[in-house]
Amino acid sequence: MKEIMVKLPDGSSKPLEEGASVMDLARAIGAGLARTSVAGRINGELVDVSTVLHDGDTVEIITEKNPEALDIIRHSTSHLMAQAVKILFPEAKVTIGPSVENGFYYDFDVESPFSPDDLEKIEAKMRELAKAGLPVSREVLSKEEALSLFRDMGEGYKVELIEELDVDSVSLYRQGDFIDLCRGPHLPSTSFCKAFKLTSIAGAYWRGDENRKMLQRIYGTAFADKKALEEYLARLEEAKRRDHRKIGRELDLFSFSDEVGAGLVIWHPKGAMLRTILEDFERKEHLKRGYDIVMGPQILKKELWQRSGHYENYRENMYFTEVDGQSYGIKPMNCLSHMMIYKSQLRSYRDLPLRFFELGTVHRHERAGVLHGLLRVRGFTQDDAHILCTPEQLDAEIKGVISFVNDVMAIFGFEYEMELSTSPDKSIGTDEDWERATKALHAALVDSGRPFDINEGDGAFYGPKIDIKLRDALDRKWQCATIQCDFTLPERFDLTYVAADGERKRPVMLHRVILGAIERFIGVLIEHYAGNFPLWLSPVQGLILTVTDNQVPYAQSIFDQLRQTGIRVQHDFRNEKLGFKIREAQLQKVPYMFVIGDKEVETQTVTPRYRDGSNLPAMKVTELIDFLEEEVKRFK
RNA sequence: GCCACCUUAGCUCAGAUGGUAGAGCAAUUGAUUCGUAAUCAAUAGGUCGCCGGUUCGAUUCCGGCAGGUGGCUCCA
Helix, strand or coil: CCEEEEECCCCCEEEEECCCEHHHHHHHHCCCHHHHEEEEEECCEEECCCCECCCCCEEEEEECCCHHHHHHHHHHHHHHHHHHHHHHCCCCEECCCCEECCEEEEEEECCCCCCHHHHHHHHHHHHHHHHHCCEEEEEEEEHHHHHHHHHHHCCHHHHHHHHHCCCCEEEEEEECCEEEECCCCCCCEHHHCCEEEEEEEEEEEHHHCCCCCEEEEEEEEEECCHHHHHHHHHHHHHHHHHCHHHHHHHCCCEECCCCCCCCCCEECHHHHHHHHHHHHHHHHHHHHCCCEECCCCCEEEHHHHHHHCHHHHHHHHCEEEEECCEEEEECCCCHHHHHHHHHCCCCEHHHCCEEEEEEEEEECCCCHHHCECCCECCEEEEEEEEEEECHHHHHHHHHHHHHHHHHHHHHHCCCCEEEEECCCCCCCCCHHHHHHHHHHHHHHHHHHCCCEEEECCCCECCECEEEEEEECCCCCEEEEEEEEEECHHHHHCCCCEECCCCCEECCEEEEEEEEEEHHHHHHHHHHHHCCCCCCCCCCCCEEEEECCHHHHHHHHHHHHHHHHCCCCEEEECCCCCHHHHHHHHHHCCCCEEEEECHHHHHHCCEEEEECCCCECCCECHHHHHHHHHHHHHHHC
16 A cells, blocks of 8 residues: 655644545544544635645645634534425425534525424424434535536526536535535534524525525524533523613613604713713814814705715715705714715915814614614714825825824724725726725735735725724624715715816815714713713713711712712712612712712711722822822823 | 514513403602611502504504614714
């Protein structure tokens, strides 16, 4: 028998018999590897453990512990689920079933939708199949053979998928009687599916196209072992506790009312305070960076929306109102009045860049099914600005916005993801415009030194953009900041400036937001802090608590003094036990409680208690004021 | 907008295979003056989301609508 040599990741070599597979290598290495190996990596490519090795291959064994294994486990678990579904519902047609960020899903075409009971039955069947330890084998068929196989099986969706593949042959995976089209790799046996749970049922369009059939999607999650699964489920529970809708009600920040309308936020005193703090912060930061604060009306004539193109492209999402035969559009965006400000006078290149900033409240008729707490609403306020500059200034302006975003996100301690979206198939503007703007955005991203993804073809029709996404408690991504180049509006509104040579030129325009929508940002912020806002953001920074009625006059004087310095303090002088008042303050997540008993009255001090339960030494009011102001500065 | 599920007191939730409903917390009143996460007692609170249909009778069954939850599509 001929011998081959394979290289291992540590640089050593291992002799094997010709025809040996990854699994044979695992056995040769020993140390129980054969039991935990889920896949291999040959010359950088993930493969099944059954894959045959060749002389000179570099091979890495992927065990359950490797991070790469998770995707394979989840993908194989989705196949296991499809197998269970086909056994229980033979008439179900299979479509696709990939692994996703926190698990997997599989889409089925079934006559009647799955019920929660069905989910339990499917999960039980999966456990049975996993226990049976069915070997999973790979087969390669020619495209024609595969097509006729799936046609015979009546699996039209698979036929459609294969027809579109530009290949001569395809790979299939078989476990028991179940066979599925798949690139792989997969676990060697269903017995490797040890820790999984089906989590929800949802509708999903075939191929993500809302004009095509709605399929039934089952979501599930899977891990290498039970412990990891339990930990994940516990994290989900914890995330539910951080849900901004729950905390918003508990802390009395905001509400919605079906009498008012879906997606319309009602800000209660503490929520409105939080919002006001953010807005004040924003105004200051924008002024520091050379923006001008502007304001426009809520409604603008329909004709103006026709000129901008919104009437043509965005009318479905707009609200209109008509008085005296004149139709007005309620603004869904703030750009138009900013355009009008630019046009209100003749502009010179010396005036540029112009940066118009507006905390602009907009209304968009979002489709009913997409509304989600504060994260997706119908009326919201953007920290919106439009920058008008010369083409030569574009690079510096984009860099300026990115560093603005960086600074602000650092203050809140947010991790974020940046994406560059480039020219879509349908777009306006010259190739030269697109190239220049895309290059400028790209250069600024590179310059920022942070990682970013590129979404080819995902730009707006009017220009390329950078999107910045934050995550909520459940790890869902929400777009907040965005920087968009726009070639249409300067054109449609015939914006010009007089260049140094006396010629009229077209300025370049950037739309940008930093927080995005204040509503959405606050939603994410609540989940980020789990309601424990840092002192500078806390609507109520301190609460004065008396031990008995005897201390009320002194406590009142402390309250007045703190109020005078602008500290957001409230008091609880009720005839209740101290423990009870502390409990309530604690549930309200108030950063500081100022306890005042006979001791404090006697020494003319205050004893602050932080919300983590720790007590600070008693101090004079003046010391307390300095202490609080120091803390505000430190975190902002 | 599409698919599934949900809607009982301010909040969290029980409940009856169709005979108009409860608990805890909160609220109100009284007592209690008590130093670091719940003092005790009493009282009040609901056309069981809304509108139709079936029925002697509907909060319960059926249909429509509204609102919500999880997804899909779309998006700040």
